[in-house]
Amino acid sequence: MTAPQASPLLITPAPPEARHVVSFTQDERLDTGRHVQLVNNKIPVGLLFEGSLDVPLLERCLEMLGRRHESLRLCFPIDPAGNVLKVLPNLGEPLRVESVEDTEPGRRLEHALALLAEDAGRPFDLAAGSLFRRMVVRVDETTHVLCMTMDHVNIDALSVRTLIGELLTLYTALAKAEEPELPELPVQFPDFAVWERNYLRGATLARLMGYWRRRLDGIDPIPASGLVDPVGGVDGPPKLIKLSTFVDARRASAMDAFAQSAGTSLISVVGAAVKATVWRRKLATMDDEAAGDVALFGSLGNRTRPEVEHLVGYLATVATFRTTFDRTTSFEELVGRVGRTLWDALRHQRIPHSLIMKELGHPQYGARYRDPAAMPSYLNFDVLDYAVDTFSQPPGLSVRRVVLPMPEVPRGGLRVLGFRRRNGISLEFRYRSDRYSATWARQFLDDLDRVLVLGVDRPATRLDELFDLPAGRR
Incomplete structure (x- = not known):
């Protein structure tokens, strides 16, 4: 046998x-x-x-x-x-x-x-x-x-x-x-590296590439955000500037309850708010159809097998999360679309972004490892849906993470991060000082927070109503 x-x-x-x-x-x-x-x-x-x-x-x-x-x-x-x-x-x-x-x-x-x-x-x-x-x-x-x-x-x-x-x-x-x-x-x-080489070929590679070819049709694998600050940033070497706002435990609980009722997760709720805020900004420089095609860049864990659950290595991959909508889309509908976008990406995450670009023969291959000034202005979005600041403490010691003063510059110019905390959710907005002004960045974060409040409280509200936009006009 x-x-x-x-x-x-x-x-x-x-x-x-x-x-x-x-x-x-x-x-x-x-x-x-x-x-x-x-x-x-x-x-x-x-x-x-x-x-x-x-x-x-x-x-x-x-x-x-x-x-x-x-x-x-x-x-x-x-x-x-x-x-x-x-x-x-x-x-x-x-x-x-x-x-x-x-x-x-x-x-x-x-x-x-x-x-x-x-x-x-x-x-x-x-x-x-x-x-x-x-x-x-x-x-x-x-x-x-x-x-x-x-x-x-x-x-x-x-x-x-x-x-x-x-x-x-x-x-x-x-x-x-x-x-x-x-x-x-x-x-x-x-x-894992040997397995990946053996797995990602033939019919499997063709199937996964077919999905990403469709999702990336008409845009770059590292998608431009379409976000422009008309005032611009400040002169001098680019710096990473961080702004933050905090969602308290009451609001965080309401967001979790809404996500559960919508059959999705916290990352989809925050992601929908981010995409709505991007849409509102894009309306200032492009027509409705272009503004409603919103693609963010984010990370996928790519740990789809129990064998690698505790493995240390570079398994994660970046990915493009693209969602289309318009001014008549309700916040609840947008959350559903963002959730489906995320779910589909998770189902096709075994093919890393690097191989997708190589198969496409795209000139952006390797762009993230070269001169950051040459990178397109994209928006990176990630929600870490766990308490990142809690670890078991050895006896007689208190241990916590600290940030070193490293001169990091976000490659794409913009990044939104959500961190689950014990008492709520911390939202952080990072931006390049040479491309965006402090006023523009603060308004973006304030709008994001406002959409989360109104959208969770009144999920059936249309996007143009969330931003008090006249129907059919920018």
Whole structure:
């Protein structure tokens, strides 16, 4: 009797001779930006430890993470035959330890963050590695700051949460002289890369590409937002400016209840409000039909198999979320359309954006890894529908994430982020200072918040009524 064939969806350990291939997303970076050193291509993760931190134990835990996850030991040697990856035997550089205790007490944390940002900004050598750098700064006896800096070619946002959670789990267990309990890893990232190459070909590739060809018909894979500030930004090097507003627990509960009644999720509700706000702005420079074709750029986790649930690596992919509507569309209808757009994208997320562009032969291939000034003005939108600021705390320590003062510039010019918090939802609007003014950005965020209030309270309201627009006129 012939044994049944394994499902092509099943990700299994690859044979040793095959574990040198890179993923399609890594291919794009290596093809077009191997030697480009942008802040956007790094992921620095800052953690503030308050309490009695055992630094040697912390270093031991970091080394254990390195042994557990091959993606933290990947590099990409130059090979005439094409892009390849290599798993290094260890993490290379040891944990770097510095102190700022000789600094004036009121400025120590600021100095520590600046030192970490400087270290995080050091170039990576993708060919030789290591691409996982660790540094801890002692602020005083009970305050330390750790930064783990990784190149984005090896890691995504969901992996960061996994790393932080496992680091604190390891530290807690070893501090108690207990055996750490971490989930098993059926596969490593090189196994995923081999599976991806085998899966995305033939009929499967044609089917997935067929969907995205239809969705991208008439627009670029990295879609222009169509948003223009007539005043413009300020002269000088572009800076990242952040504005925020907070949705309290009462409103957040109403948004969740509305999403549930509409058979969708929070991200669809916020996404509909973002698209309505974009539509209103586009009406100032284009006709109704063009204004009602709204495409945002966002991220998909691409973790569709249980084998990769706890895997650290760069599995996520960006995607284009395109929805069409007009002034007579109600907010409730728009939420439904945005939800279907998201659902369809999730069903077709196994093909990464990099491969879509390569199959299309599009000139935007690799654009995100080159000069940010040459990027089109697109709007990136993501809602992180979980409490990003909560982690289990080791005994005797309080640990929280901190942001390093890195000179990040949003590639597309605009970004809307939603963060689920314990007591509500934080909405953040980021914009490029050289393309948009503070007044324009504040009005955009205020309009977004207003649409969420009115749309959730009166979901049957037409979009032109939400913005008090005369029927049939801009």
